[in-house]
Amino acid sequence: MTTAFPRYARILGTGSHLPANRVTNSDLAERLARDGIETSHDWIVERTGIHARHFAAPDVTASDMALPASLAALEAAGVRPDEIDLIIVATSTPDMIFPSTACLLQRKLGIHGCAAFDVQAVCSGFVYALTVADAMIKSGAATKALVVGSEVFSRILDFKDRTTCVLFGDGAGAVVLGASETPGILASELHADGRHVDILCTPGTVSGGEVLGHPLLKMDGQAVFKLAVGVLEKVARSVLEKAGRSESDIDWLIPHQANIRIMQGTAKKLKMPLDKLIVTVDEHGNTSAASIPLALDAAVRGGKIKAGDTVMLEGVGGGFTWGAVLLDF
Structure with missing residues (x-):
């Protein structure tokens, strides 16, 4: 009699892509x-820690950037595109209203038949997508999953609002997850807490061929900051408790890359050294x-994160949404 082994999901490879246009x-x-709007390098760095970002060319879409990120992750994982049986793309800036960016990516990868869909949780999107893929692999519904975060936020920025337009950039990051007998995630x-939808939103829609509402990003920075630090600490501790781990077991913390002060505040609350x-x-x-898969890939390819390391991923974004994933790499 054969005994079925416990089924887990592990990250097999990572990849990323940034547009060529680096904007300091x-x-x-x-x-x-x-346009008569005053800002400066020092003003931006002091408030956010940001020195530069990348903007996509006008004809480049989220699926366009997702493709090279996905191919890099597949190569790192040693997995062929036709072995993938699940594609999830986290994005708030899809190529079109429908079909999903995941289906467009599927076509560009030259594969067909597997499930493909988008997840929309704004800056928490990759954590949401990774959690869904993990559950599907554990249940046996998928064996190898491609999970991507891809955004073209430069398209929805109000360049007359210096408090928001200096914050965002474009890019894509991807991971390949595979079923394993060894725990990974x-x-x-x-x-999520929908009571706070107004503090970070793009409240526009398309109706009858016209844009209704405000199609550009709006944010109450102070309200976001207050909520973010509190919920990120709480969810991190909750995930550690679920996993039977403690703060000292975390080798690397990868929070959503929104603001260096939020990130450092979260690390300090978890008693983690900033290095x-x-x-x-x-x-x-x-x-x-x-942001999270981009940072993960940079850390892996930069030699920081190595096999056996324990990594905490955390996201927080409009909705208001938040979440965390603890994994062994």
Whole structure:
């Protein structure tokens, strides 16, 4: 009699992609100055920790950026595209209203037949998508999953609002998950609180061929900051408890790359030294659902995260959504 082994999901490979156009704070300040809006490199760095971000070319879509990120992750994992039986793309800036960006990515990968869908949880999107893929692999519904975060936030920025347009950038990050007898993703937790939808939103829609409402990003920065630090600490502790681990077991913390002060505040609350905090916000800005997989890939390819390391991923974003994943790499 054969005994079925416990089924877990492990990350097999990571990948990422950034548009070629790197926009420095000085570049952005010069652009805003043409409209009489004052900002500076020092002002942006002091408040956010951001030095530069990347903007996609006008004809580049979320699925376009997802493709090279996915191919890099597949290569790192040693997995062929036709072995993938689940594609989930986390994005708030899809190519079109429908079909999903995941289906468009599936076509660009040259594969067909497997489940493909998008997850929309804004900056928590990758954590949400990873949690869904983990559950599907554990249940036996999938064996190898491609999970991607891809965003073109430059398309929805109000360049007359210096408090928001300096924060965001474009990019894509991806991971390949595979079924394993050895635990990889140890625990996860997702939350949302719709009472706070107004503090971070893009409240526009399309109706009758016209845009209704406000199609550009709006944010109450102070309200987001207050909520973010509190919920990130709480969800991290909850996930550690679920996994039977403690703060001292975390080798690396990869929070959503929104603001260096939020990230450092979370690390301090978890009693983690700042040299264990993965930081890419300085060069990427806030890439929403792409920020965590971009930072993960940078840390893996940069030689920081190695096999056997325990990593905490945390996301928080509009909705208001938040969540965390603890994994052994």
